[in-house]
Amino acid sequence: MPRIKKPKKVKEPIRLRMKDLSDGSKSLYLDIYRNGKRTYEYLKLYLIPGTDSNTRRQNEITMAAANAIKSKRIIELTSGEAGIVNHTDKIYLLDWMQTYLEYQEKRDKKGIGQIKAVTHILKEYAGERFILDRVDLAFCQGYIDYMLTTFRPKGKPIAASTRNTYYQIFNGALNAAVRAKRLLRNPFNEMEKSEKPKMPESVRSYMTIEEVRALIATPMQEGRVKNAYLFSCFCGLRISDIVGLKWKNVFVDNGQYRCGSLYRIEAAWPYLRENDTGVRQNHQPEKRRSSQFG
Numbered sequence: 001m002p003r004i005k006k007p008k009k010v011k012e013p014i015r016l017r018m019k020d021l022s023d024g025s026k027s028l029y030l031d032i033y034r035n036g037k038r039t040y041e042y043l044k045l046y047l048i049p050g051t052d053s054n055t056r057r058q059n060e061i062t063m064a065a066a067n068a069i070k071s072k073r074i075i076e077l078t079s080g081e082a083g084i085v086n087h088t089d090k091i092y093l094l095d096w097m098q099t100y101l102e103y104q105e106k107r108d109k110k111g112i113g114q115i116k117a118v119t120h121i122l123k124e125y126a127g128e129r130f131i132l133d134r135v136d137l138a139f140c141q142g143y144i145d146y147m148l149t150t151f152r153p154k155g156k157p158i159a160a161s162t163r164n165t166y167y168q169i170f171n172g173a174l175n176a177a178v179r180a181k182r183l184l185r186n187p188f189n190e191m192e193k194s195e196k197p198k199m200p201e202s203v204r205s206y207m208t209i210e211e212v213r214a215l216i217a218t219p220m221q222e223g224r225v226k227n228a229y230l231f232s233c234f235c236g237l238r239i240s241d242i243v244g245l246k247w248k249n250v251f252v253d254n255g256q257y258r259c260g261s262l263y264r265i266e267a268a269w270p271y272l273r274e275n276d277t278g279v280r281q282n283h284q285p286e287k288r289r290s291s292q293f294g
Helices: 053-079 093-106 112-126 137-149 160-179 209-217 223-235 239-244 277-282
Strands: 014-020 026-034 037-047 250-253 256-259
Touching: 014 053, 026 053, 037 053, 037 137, 053 137, 093 112, 093 160, 112 137, 112 160, 137 160, 209 223, 223 239
Parallel strands: none
Antiparallel strands: 014 026, 026 037, 250 256
16 A cells, blocks of 8 residues: 655745743743744744633733734745835834934924824834734734823823823824835724723812802912913813913904914804903004913
8 A cells, every 4th residue: 555645744934832930821832943043033922721611712812913924924934025115115113213303303293292292102022023914903902902001101100191192102103104104004004993092981060159259259379370270261272272372362353352263273263242351451463472371
């Protein structure tokens, strides 16, 4: 009887391996061998111990994500494709974040400090030499998980609102990369809505008319603070807008007083009725360049 030849095992340039951790979980990483050199890429994906159905399902999802990354890396090594827009002109992720920061600065956009903070987080999370076109869904999921479980500035977890801001910043940077033809797509768009950080609902309290009238009738040593607070009650401006408000920002538009600003803000500045207490008490046209409450 002729011997049946066993099929030859195909040698892959990249193998998915596991490393046992002290807590019983397994860290997944890629063993990459190419041109006589061996390198490793740790995926920040982990198999958790347990045999119940939820644990098995979570581990199956993790393995699927790891194998997807492995497949993409193999294609990158052999053909230079798999979502790479410009294979010959690679850019590091941190370099792109610096480019994005400079672009936002030129447009006088706010949030420059947050972009720097996100760049710092990405440096801790992925290292300095992570290539931009390797940012995929698993990377973005890991970034969110890193902020939730590992990133501890000053030894404390960041607030949910801060986490949402840092997600929005990185999402904006990836959208800019797509527009600049550095990425084919933004992986955050493939993410389930439930996986994305959310802004927590804020609880707001309001003063009643009677409380405002009581405040008006209450004498205070710091009249400017009182006037500024009352002015905000009548027009709804934030403290940052109140502090920077000058007389030159108040003008008449179709018979109504209106606050305007040279600075870019998201919301329109309010109209003020001519008989509003704030306008009636503070309107002094001769001080156009002075601060209203300075």
